Amino acid sequence: xxxxxxxxxxxxxxxxxxxxxxxxxxxxxxxxxxxxxxxxxxxxxxxxxxxxxxxxxxxxxxxxxxxxxxxxxxxxxxxxxxxxxxxxxxxxxxxxxxxxxxxxxxxxxxxxxxxxxxxxxxxxxxxxxxxxxxxxxxxxxxxxxxxxxxxxxxxxxxxxxxxxxxxxxxxxxxxxxxxxxxxxxxxxxxxxxxxxxxxxxxxxxxxxxxxxxxxxxxxxxxxxx
Amino acid sequence: xxxxxxxxxxxxxxxxxxxxxxxxxxxxxxxxxxxxxxxxxxxxxxxxxxxxxxxxxxxxxxxxxxxxxxxxxxxxxxxxxxxxxxxxxxxxxxxxxxxxxxxxxxxxxxxxxxxxxxxxxxxxxxxxxxxxxxxxxxxxxxxxxxxxxxxxxxxxxxxxxxxxxxxxxxxxxxxxxxxxxxxxxxxxxxxxxxxxxxxxxxxxxxxxx
Numbered sequence: 001x002x003x004x005x006x007x008x009x010x011x012x013x014x015x016x017x018x019x020x021x022x023x024x025x026x027x028x029x030x031x032x033x034x035x036x037x038x039x040x041x042x043x044x045x046x047x048x049x050x051x052x053x054x055x056x057x058x059x060x061x062x063x064x065x066x067x068x069x070x071x072x073x074x075x076x077x078x079x080x081x082x083x084x085x086x087x088x089x090x091x092x093x094x095x096x097x098x099x100x101x102x103x104x105x106x107x108x109x110x111x112x113x114x115x116x117x118x119x120x121x122x123x124x125x126x127x128x129x130x131x132x133x134x135x136x137x138x139x140x141x142x143x144x145x146x147x148x149x150x151x152x153x154x155x156x157x158x159x160x161x162x163x164x165x166x167x168x169x170x171x172x173x174x175x176x177x178x179x180x181x182x183x184x185x186x187x188x189x190x191x192x193x194x195x196x197x198x199x200x201x202x203x204x205x206x207x208x209x210x211x212x213x214x215x216x217x218x219x220x221x222x223x224x225x
Numbered sequence: 226x227x228x229x230x231x232x233x234x235x236x237x238x239x240x241x242x243x244x245x246x247x248x249x250x251x252x253x254x255x256x257x258x259x260x261x262x263x264x265x266x267x268x269x270x271x272x273x274x275x276x277x278x279x280x281x282x283x284x285x286x287x288x289x290x291x292x293x294x295x296x297x298x299x300x301x302x303x304x305x306x307x308x309x310x311x312x313x314x315x316x317x318x319x320x321x322x323x324x325x326x327x328x329x330x331x332x333x334x335x336x337x338x339x340x341x342x343x344x345x346x347x348x349x350x351x352x353x354x355x356x357x358x359x360x361x362x363x364x365x366x367x368x369x370x371x372x373x374x375x376x377x378x379x380x381x382x383x384x385x386x387x388x389x390x391x392x393x394x395x396x397x398x399x400x401x402x403x404x405x406x407x408x409x410x411x412x413x414x415x416x417x418x419x420x421x422x423x424x425x426x427x428x429x430x431x432x433x434x
Contacts, residue, residue, distance in 0.1 A: 005339055006338070006339060007358060007362040008336075008362060008365045008366070008389065009338075009365055009366040010363075013358045013359040013362045013363060014359055015374055016360050016363070016371060016375075017353070017357070018354055018374060018375050018376075018421070018426070019353060021419060023352065025276050025280070025349060025350050026350070027353060030246060030247035030250045032272045032275075032276065033250045033251070033254060033268065033272075034246075035271070035350070036268035036269075036271040037254050037263060037268060039271055040257075040267050040271065041257060041262070053339075053340055056340065057339075057340075058229065058231050059237070059239075063237070063239075068246065069341070069356045071246045071249070074239070074242075074246065074249050074250050074253065075237070075239035075249075076239075077253065078239035078241075078242055078249075078253060079239050081253075081257075082238035083231070086262065087257075089238055091256050092239075092241035092242055092252075092256070093241050099260070100260055101260055101261075101262070103262060104260060104261030104262050107261055107262050107263055107264050107267075108264065108267045109267055110264060110266035110270040112267075114274070116317075117316045117317045120315070120317040120318065120319065120320045121320060121393075122320040122321065122393075123320065123321070123392075123393040124320075124321065148226075149227075150226065150227050150228070150229050151227065151228045152228060152229035156339060156392060157391070158338050158339060158389065158391065160365065160366075161389075172392075172394060178392075183229075192392055196386070202365070207367055207369045207370070207385075208369065208381060208384070210382075211369075211384055212384065212385075212387070213365050213386070213389060214387070214389065216389075216390065216391045217391065217392075218392075
């Protein structure tokens with residue numbers, strides 16, 4: 001039911017290399033270019049943040065596992081550009097034309113970068129209903145962890161937390177639902193909660209019974225427990 | 226229920242680009258620039274922003290003020306988004322911010338198991354380790370072993386709470402204020418605040434260290 005990016009709790013990844021505090025922000029020059037091209041192309045407005053996350057997640061597992069971080073960004077960007085018709089497959093083959101499309105009117109200008117990033121993309125939305133859950137209330141997550149609108153679609157409920165019982169820590173008001181938004185099904189805002197789970201609810205051998213994991217979960221991911 | 230139609234596309238468009246990563250990026254950049262869809266000067270501006278202007282010094286200012294000013298700390302813990310915005314830290318990947326404070330009984334640590342969510346306006350672009358499979362997979366299941374790899378050992382009495390950033394809420398850890406810092410000013414305190422201490426994989430530096 002899940003995809004290769006959903007790796008929380010997985011065994012076998014080995015030790016972490018903590019690096020050094022003065023490591024460069026971008027290890028390679030092309031990493032910086034990959035970030036900048038992705039953000040500038042995103043500013044054309046042909047997809048949203050949830051669609052771009054899903055584009056990375058649905059890379060073939062062999063690509064997702066084999067690509068470095070910014071290779072995943074670049075591959076997902078190339079796919080999105082073709083899927084949305086911004087570029088053609090012939091363009092990627094180096095056989096396209098070089099005419100200027102009308103969309104170029106929306107290209108991000110250097111003088112607008114600061115303003116565009118300052119605005120960002122807030123995902124909170126007005127909500128006139130009453131949240132179904134209150135802080136302190138016990139809730140259970142859906143099982144399996146899966147998009148309920150599109151089979152194999154984007155969701156933000158990790159598999160490791162499926163079917164787990166936790167307690168609502170706080171409600172953030174209504175936020176855009178990624179499960180809908182990643183698939184062009186509108187924003188479908190619903191209440192978002194931080195839910196805290198005891199480590200023993202999630203893992204067969206928790207390191208310490210006091211430890212906890214929190215997740216930010218939409219109302220439709222939860223039921224009363 | 227409809228299926229995710231993209232799964233039927235077996236020929237991923239990205240495979241049409243050159244395999245070398247640097248050449249792939251250059252090919253896309255060149256294609257988009259020739260059609261007027263991206264402006265090279267805008268790319269330079271984006272890179273300069275995240276290479277030189279936005280980074281963990283921003284978050285360190287927030288933490289140092291929280292240590293020095295009890296009213297600021299209370300407001301930050303109550304609702305961080307407007308408080309950090311007042312200091313000029315807002316926007317992309319920092320639209321909704323929550324500050325979580327380490328104490329003798331609770332240590333907080335942040336991860337994004339599904340991708341690489343990180344509070345850009347406060348900490349900049351995430352380091353390689355934060356985006357690594359090893360950190361993403363292990364931080365939730367064995368945070369104490371992960372912390373040991375960063376040189377941090379916590380007593381058993383200190384509970385570890387790991388925040389998996391699964392939505393657009395971004396978390397800033399307020400590390401514990403080191404001993405021997407009484408009377409220090411905000412700028413001196415900020416120099417003790419490391420990037421890793423604000424993700425929860427490190428502790429703030431001691432003044433003598």
